[in-house]
Amino acid sequence: MCGRFTQFMPWSELVKLYRLTEPYIGRNTPPRYDIAPTQTVPLVRFHS
Secondary structure, three states: OOOOOOEEOHHHHHHHOOOOOOHHHHHHOOOOOEEEEOOOOOOOOOOO
């Protein structure tokens, strides 16, 4: 197995889902269905 994964929501939907307020809101990343482990992807991280 190569560890590929899927991002099935576009960035605009992730902003709404997680109520993001950082300046990354303008990003327009479409869904991707064949992401390799070496590719760069958007990340949402909880920081308290």
